[in-house]
Amino acid sequence: MLKEASEKRIRLITIMAFVSIPLSGFVTDIYLPSFPSMAKEMQVSEKDIQITLTSYLLSYGISQLFVGGILDSIGRYRPKLIALFLLIISSILITMTDSILLICLLRILQGAAVSVLVVATRAIFVDLYDSEKVKHYLSYFTIVWSCGPILAPFLGGYLEKLFNWHANFHFLALYAGILFLFEWFFSGESLPERKKLNLSENISLYKMMLKNRIFMLGIFILGLSYSIVMLFNITGPFIIENTFRFTPVVIGYCTLILGFSWMIGGFIGKRRLKLDFKERILQPVILQLILITGLIITSIYAESLFIMIPFAFFIHICSGILFTSFFTTSMLYFPKNAGTAGGLMGGLVYVITSVTSFIISMSGTVTEQGDLAWRYLAIAIILLGIILVMHQAVKKEKAEN
The missing domain is CATH 1.20.1250.20 (MFS general substrate transporter like domains)
Structure with missing residues (x-):
């Protein structure tokens, strides 16, 4: 022992x-x-x-x-x-x-x-x-x-x-x-x-958490925020090597850079936790939509690795900010059952990400910068919609209390 x-x-x-x-x-x-x-x-x-x-x-x-x-x-x-x-x-x-x-x-x-x-x-x-x-x-x-x-x-x-x-x-x-x-x-x-495995108790806890609207909306936001990062991971290598004609080493460097962007977003999100919902959540997602729109417009006139990566860098920072904000608040939503809540949250986030990745894979071949940008936009719009629904749910809950 x-x-x-x-x-x-x-x-x-x-x-x-x-x-x-x-x-x-x-x-x-x-x-x-x-x-x-x-x-x-x-x-x-x-x-x-x-x-x-x-x-x-x-x-x-x-x-x-x-x-x-x-x-x-x-x-x-x-x-x-x-x-x-x-x-x-x-x-x-x-x-x-x-x-x-x-x-x-x-x-x-x-x-x-x-x-x-x-x-x-x-x-x-x-x-x-x-x-x-x-x-x-x-x-x-x-x-x-x-x-x-x-x-x-x-x-x-x-x-x-x-x-x-x-x-x-x-x-x-x-x-x-x-x-x-x-x-x-x-x-x-x-x-x-060792503890006796109590399936009925765990199932009851899961049912209670799954019925909580704000908690579940937070999980969907986490999953979609991470999906934006995973979108580049599954499509970016093909664009960089097959379209821009760079080597796998360059793919590694690009992913390294974007890994740092996620970490930067996490640090920024941690510092913004005390802000109210609009500043903490709506600002990053709106900025993300502006950046994606800029990437789409730019893609019409020019496609280049040196255009795509800087845009993706700041888009991923916004995702990192959102993920950190909702990860923290969601973990604290059930303080008495933090372990179960953490397991449910972590599991569902990856399930959502995997489903999104599958849909992206089946949506057609991504060969150009513009193809990536339009898929970024689709996920970001859904993300904004869920955030707005959650904003109304939070306001309603505060009013009731």
Whole structure:
């Protein structure tokens, strides 16, 4: 039992827990620069490659809805070892096949495995530390997690250039392998007391939360805000390589830049939390619509990587602001059931993102800057509509209270 472990061992486990956090971002984003080359090598369409990402996101989202209760019942250690082992095996198998169907099935398996790792890692801090230290460590989670989406495509671009798309999944197998060996030799069970899995209680809580209009609208806003970022991730590589004729390394650099834009948006959103609804929420979404309109108009006269990326940079900052604002308020909406609310929220956000990604993939080939801009506009308009509905719901709730 880790509760009885030495301070040195617990410190080491804490460090490795933080090392494991970016893995989810790497599994999602490392192979983005390889999308075009995967499509060419496998002789499949762009949407087939994009669906491999959608499969992962959907599995990752749905799994988070159930994983928390299971880990509270059976513990963290063995599920984490199994998840890492499955991640190693699935990553190696992906490099050995040219079947898109099999890759999608393996990505579904990876989504479930990574959800176990993420929830178990988060729970370890709660198991080992008192409430004040937990708050201290958890405050770094978002920053550490963001290293994955920022660094993964950058690294993936170089792996693609130096080797091929298979190297991305070899890297994931190596990353998971190192974590597996550490867990096997140094870690252990952190759960002090197993809880009986109460499905009826969890279902009742979910029903209560799903009926809360403001909470659910907030989740849709989170999902659509992240979908704007994911839109570039699944279409940008094809535009950059096939239309603008740049290399996968350039794709990696572009995604690196846009990863920083999401982080900047998060910091700005955190500083704006005390503002009222109009300033905090309506200003960023209106600015985002203005920027998207500017990109559409500019695309009529000129298409260039040096036009598309600056516009996308500020569009993604606006999404980061919105995401941070609603993530914070939604997490605090059910303070007595924060764990369940967090699991439901995290799961549904990825489900919404995966559905949006699937619709984008099926909406036609995105080959030009203008195609990207019009899809940005469609998501942003829906986002504005939901925000306006939520604004009215918040005003009504305040009036009733």
